[in-house]
Amino acid sequence: MILLNEEEIKELLTMDECIPAVEQAFNLLGQEQAYNLPRGRIRTEPFEEKYSYWMNCIPGAVPGMGVAALRIDSAVQELVRNANRTRGAHRDYRYCGLVLLFDSRSGLLLSILPDFTLSGIRVGATTAVGTKYLAREDASRVALFGSGKQARTNLEGVCKVRRVTRVSVFSPSPIHREEFANEMSERLGIEVRPATSPDEAVRGAEIVVCATNAMLPVFDGRNLEPGSHVASIVGGDKHDLRLRGRLRQEVDDTTLERSDLVVLNSREQAKLDEQADVAALLKKGKRNWEEFSELGELVAGKARGRPGADAITLHLNNTGMGIQFAAAASVAYQKAK
Structure with missing residues (x-):
């Protein structure tokens, strides 16, 4: 099992490599050869007047790429209000986001990756796929x-x-x-x-x-x-x-x-x-x-x-999907081996 950190993700995962991987995952999903469950979220009522706890779980499997993944986030958000919006801002010291990458043939855990950099790249890659088509x-x-x-x-x-x-x-x-x-x-x-x-x-x-x-x-x-x-x-x-x-x-x-x-x-x-x-x-x-x-x-x-x-x-580009995380994490894992 390989444990990667943010700096390693920045070196290992490029947009050039992530776009075709995400495109392949969506192609397989469209052919009903990949599997995705809807994103699940928990948001608590505010505490201390301005904070809310937030949990995010996103699973998916792409057997054609030999992988499955679970993205899980745990965070305390500060509800920031201004003239035209109310948004949740992550407090850096109150956020933990991980991607667990599994082998879909053996069921074994292959890698644990931080999700901050990886998630930004997979969103950009998905927008790129939509733009391409x-x-x-x-x-x-x-x-x-x-x-x-x-x-x-x-x-x-x-x-x-x-x-x-x-x-x-x-x-x-x-x-x-x-x-x-x-x-x-x-x-x-x-x-x-x-x-x-x-x-x-x-x-x-x-x-x-x-x-x-x-x-x-x-x-x-x-x-x-x-x-x-x-x-x-x-x-x-x-x-x-x-x-x-x-x-x-x-x-x-x-x-x-x-x-x-x-x-x-x-x-x-x-x-x-x-x-x-x-x-x-x-x-x-x-x-x-x-x-x-x-x-x-x-x-x-x-x-x-x-x-x-x-x-x-x-x-x-209305949701994060487990197949995206499986595809992107697989690219980083294969290069890290």
């Missing part, structure tokens, strides 16, 4: 919302599957978006420039990536260009309404209604968590459950892709 082949201009870990890995993932020439990034903090633009311009070798408003960021973009911790929509869907592809990483759950006063929704109703094709990681998770973006379309009669494709079905060729050059597509 849904964005126009010639898409090169990206609007990015967010300036944290997820924004970095999601942008890197998109740049691996499309020839991106320009990125416009918006974050509520001018300092954060300027620092992010400088860092990622140098790292990716492309033009990344800070935008002063969401409207400026979206203007002219062919791919829009939302990688934030916001509770409210981050841009106005009326500003989307025809032919755009939108990716959102929000995977909120019904506990948000109890603890934060509303359900999370990173893209607005207009974006949802303008989208000609909506693809989810998991329909089952959206149902269980009563996720706001999907519920908004269902309540208005704009979609029924059968009209939401899953990423695995798309990759396996069982669901239609982009309807046309001017169509707007939306990938709701």
Whole structure:
């Protein structure tokens, strides 16, 4: 059994290797040759007025890759409130996240890995897979919302599957978006420039990536260009309404209604968590459950892709999945052996 640490994960797991591994896992899932249980979460009532305990469990198995995995997180979150959102912020000294990697043939534990770096890469890889199958082949201009870990890995993932020439990034903090633009311009070798408003960021973009911790929509869907592809990483759950006063929704109703094709990681998770973006379309009669494709079905060729050059597509990267963790952890484990 191999025990890995964060620094080793950073050396072992690259986006170039993670994207095809995650794509393979979704392909096998779409062919019903991989297995995934919905994410399970426990969130307690607040204590000491502003803290809540949080546990996250995500299992999955990919026999075609010879592995299974369980991702488990235990954390105390501080409920941070400001003018337009209530969010849970991890306190570094009150967080423990692990991935247990198993051999699906012997049942033995292969490795225990920390999940912080690995999880960011697998989310970015999943957004990359969605972009590969849904964005126009010639898409090169990206609007990015967010300036944290997820924004970095999601942008890197998109740049691996499309020839991106320009990125416009918006974050509520001018300092954060300027620092992010400088860092990622140098790292990716492309033009990344800070935008002063969401409207400026979206203007002219062919791919829009939302990688934030916001509770409210981050841009106005009326500003989307025809032919755009939108990716959102929000995977909120019904506990948000109890603890934060509303359900999370990173893209607005207009974006949802303008989208000609909506693809989810998991329909089952959206149902269980009563996720706001999907519920908004269902309540208005704009979609029924059968009209939401899953990423695995798309990759396996069982669901239609982009309807046309001017169509707007939306990938709701709406949950972490055990198959993602199995695929990503397997890459790191095989290199560490």
